[in-house]
Amino acid sequence: NAGVTQTPKFQVLKTGQSMTLQCAQDMNHEYMSWYRQDPGMGLRLIHYSVGAGITDQGEVPNGYNVSRSTTEDFPLRLLSAAPSQTSVYFCASRQPGGTEAFFGQGTRLTVV
Amino acid sequence: ELKVEQNPLFLSMQEGKNYTIYCNYSTTSDRLYWYRQDPGKSLESLFVLLSNGAVKQEGRLMASLDTKARLSTLHITAAVHDLSATYFCAVDKGQGGKLIFGQGTELSVKP
Numbered sequence: 001n002a003g004v005t006q007t008p009k010f011q012v013l014k015t016g017q018s019m020t021l022q023c024a025q026d027m028n029h030e031y032m033s034w035y036r037q038d039p040g041m042g043l044r045l046i047h048y049s050v051g052a053g054i055t056d057q058g059e060v061p062n063g064y065n066v067s068r069s070t071t072e073d074f075p076l077r078l079l080s081a082a083p084s085q086t087s088v089y090f091c092a093s094r095q096p097g098g099t100e101a102f103f104g105q106g107t108r109l110t111v112v
Numbered sequence: 113e114l115k116v117e118q119n120p121l122f123l124s125m126q127e128g129k130n131y132t133i134y135c136n137y138s139t140t141s142d143r144l145y146w147y148r149q150d151p152g153k154s155l156e157s158l159f160v161l162l163s164n165g166a167v168k169q170e171g172r173l174m175a176s177l178d179t180k181a182r183l184s185t186l187h188i189t190a191a192v193h194d195l196s197a198t199y200f201c202a203v204d205k206g207q208g209g210k211l212i213f214g215q216g217t218e219l220s221v222k223p
Contacts, residue, residue, distance in 0.1 A: 099160045
């Protein structure tokens with residue numbers, strides 16, 4: 001009963017490095033989204049997808065890329081990490097018309 | 113632009129007391145969520161409110177929704193220490209499962 005799985009759980013990057021945060025769900029949900037959580041600011045939407053092959057920007061998309069080649073996976077790419085991207089990242093999924101939004105366990109990213 | 117504001121942002125309560133957290137949002141939406149987050153953990157779904165006048169209760173927590181006033185409340189009855197956590201409301205922004213979150217309310221229940 002995996003739900004939404006994020007990897008890695010923790011990561012330290014140097015400024016300028018690139019990396020991909022992985023998100024996978026096994027509930028066949030069409031909707032998937034990425035959020036970042038910073039102290040005192042709640043969660044902010046980075047990118048979202050309404051289905052395989054379809055993505056769009058959220059509130060804070062700069063510095064991040066996404067793609068959705070399958071229903072199950074929605075990776076988030078940092079092309080050139082900056083200290084301002086130090087945050088906790090959450091992936092979520094939901095079915096259209098469904099009420100429950102499911103969140104992964106989060107990835108804590110530090111950029112030094 | 114949809115904005116979601118919670119208040120208070122910090123709440124220190126004594127055990128046994130009642131209190132309410134408020135969540136105001138700026139444009140119409142057809143669903144509102146309440147989540148709980150413990151330090152270092154993910155978000156735990158508490159309530160999903162789908163219509164005007166919706167009221168849901170679970171244990172010492174009760175949530176309500178007034179879509180005309182664009183206001184949701186989370187009422188805590190007879191608080192206990194185990195309720196100490198950060199509580200978020202989030203509003204569905206339409207197709208795509210996009211959620212716009214409030215800043216969160218950090219609740220501390222003291223004996």
